[in-house]
Amino acid sequence: MEQRISLITLGVGDVARSRAFYEALGWKTGADTGTEIAFFQVGQMVFSLWGRELLAGESGVEDSGGWGGVTLAYNVRSPEEVDAVLADAEAAGGTIAKSPEEMFWGGYAGAFLDPDGHPWQVAHNPSWPLGEDGAVALV
Amino acid sequence: MEQRISLITLGVGDVARSRAFYEALGWKTGADTGTEIAFFQVGQMVFSLWGRELLAGESGVEDSGGWGGVTLAYNVRSPEEVDAVLADAEAAGGTIAKSPEEMFWGGYAGAFLDPDGHPWQVAHNPSWPLGEDGAVALV
Numbered sequence: 426m427e428q429r430i431s432l433i434t435l436g437v438g439d440v441a442r443s444r445a446f447y448e449a450l451g452w453k454t455g456a457d458t459g460t461e462i463a464f465f466q467v468g469q470m471v472f473s474l475w476g477r478e479l480l481a482g483e484s485g486v487e488d489s490g491g492w493g494g495v496t497l498a499y500n501v502r503s504p505e506e507v508d509a510v511l512a513d514a515e516a517a518g519g520t521i522a523k524s525p526e527e528m529f530w531g532g533y534a535g536a537f538l539d540p541d542g543h544p545w546q547v548a549h550n551p552s553w554p555l556g557e558d559g560a561v562a563l564v
Numbered sequence: 565m566e567q568r569i570s571l572i573t574l575g576v577g578d579v580a581r582s583r584a585f586y587e588a589l590g591w592k593t594g595a596d597t598g599t600e601i602a603f604f605q606v607g608q609m610v611f612s613l614w615g616r617e618l619l620a621g622e623s624g625v626e627d628s629g630g631w632g633g634v635t636l637a638y639n640v641r642s643p644e645e646v647d648a649v650l651a652d653a654e655a656a657g658g659t660i661a662k663s664p665e666e667m668f669w670g671g672y673a674g675a676f677l678d679p680d681g682h683p684w685q686v687a688h689n690p691s692w693p694l695g696e697d698g699a700v701a702l703v
Contacts, residue, residue: 426589426638426649429698430606431687433572436633450565455702467569468608469699477633484683485661485675486631493632494575494616494680496623499565510565522624536624541633544623548570559568560608563594 430470433497436477436488437541443474446540449517468560477541491542498546502555504533510547511535569609572636575616575627576680582613585679588656607699616680630681637685641694643672649686650674 437443444454444463456463465472481488501507507525514537515521522544525535534548553561576582583593583602595602604611620627640646646664653676654660661683664674673687692700 426591426652427698428591428604428606429638430572430609430611430636431639431694431698431700432637432685433569434635434637436635452565452567464702465567466702467567469695469697469701470569470607470609471700471702472569480633480635481631483662483667483673483675484631484635484685486635486677486681486683489628489630489632491628491630491632492620492623492625493628493630493634494619494682495632495634496573496575496619496625497569498571498573499568500570513565523622528622534622536622538625542625543633544625546571546623555570556608558608559566559570561570561610562608563603563605563610 432471432473434473434475434480435539435541435543436480437474438477439540440474440476442540446517446519447474450513468558492544496536496544496546498548500548500550500553500555500559500561502549504549507533507535507547507549511537514539514545514547571610571612573612573614573619574678574680574682575619576613577616578679579613579615581679585656585658586613589652607697631683635675635683635685637687639687639689639692639694639698639700641688643688646672646674646686646688650676653678653684653686 519537523536532550658676662675671689
């Protein structure tokens with residue numbers, strides 16, 4: 426297995442609502458309005474939004490109905506940008522799950538939930554400077 | 565918010581066990597053995613394994629204990645490679661959640677669960693040819 430991920434799919438209750446949330450944050454999808462799946466190009470990978478029940482079926486799992494041990498993170502270039510992204514997420518209809526604070530690992534971070542409760546940590550990690558394209562490279 | 569993801573973190577019960585599973589599939593981490601977190605470079609992003617309880621706390625969520633609506637996918641270049649990756653995952657200690665079959669969307673896919681039950685779809689999607697580096701590019 427090559428060291429790569431092709432897609433991350435979030436199961437959602439309403440693709441149109443979820444899509445509108447990510448579009449409000451500035452993301453762009455080529456999907457037609459009203460389609461039952463929305464794909465977003467993220468680097469070498471695709472982020473997709475699809476009905477949660479369908480995703481559970483295709484994954485061969487039972488749905489617990491809540492959070493299941495997966496968190497995404499979006500790293501930024503300054504503590505101020507953490508605050509700004511969290512404010513944008515809240516304005517777009519997200520929920521602040523963790524107000525930003527200094528972290529034990531030396532950075533500054535908070536978290537928001539998307540309309541389906543999927544968490545995103547928004548972090549400034551001074552040990553992991555971002556590339557010009559936003560890439561994170563482990564040393 | 566730029567259209568990118570910095571990290572995907574899977575909450576796990578035992579980082580050493582989970583790390584050994586992904587290493588058995590061929591992935592490499594620079595983390596010291598015995599550390600409480602393991603990072604893997606995947607393209608412009610980082611995939612990490614961390615204690616599920618700690619991850620729930622840092623994400624500001626309650627843990628449902630099961631699957632929570634997120635599935636990763638690993639796309640490959642042929643149907644035969646789907647079968648091979650699923651066999652490798654099972655040999656490494658994963659569980660086959662969906663035996664591979666022809667999919668309604670025109671490809672061939674199955675799914676395995678990692679040792680903590682996190683699902684990975686393994687798919688050949690003829691509509692999405694992979695780049696030399698394995699990248700998926702939406703048209």
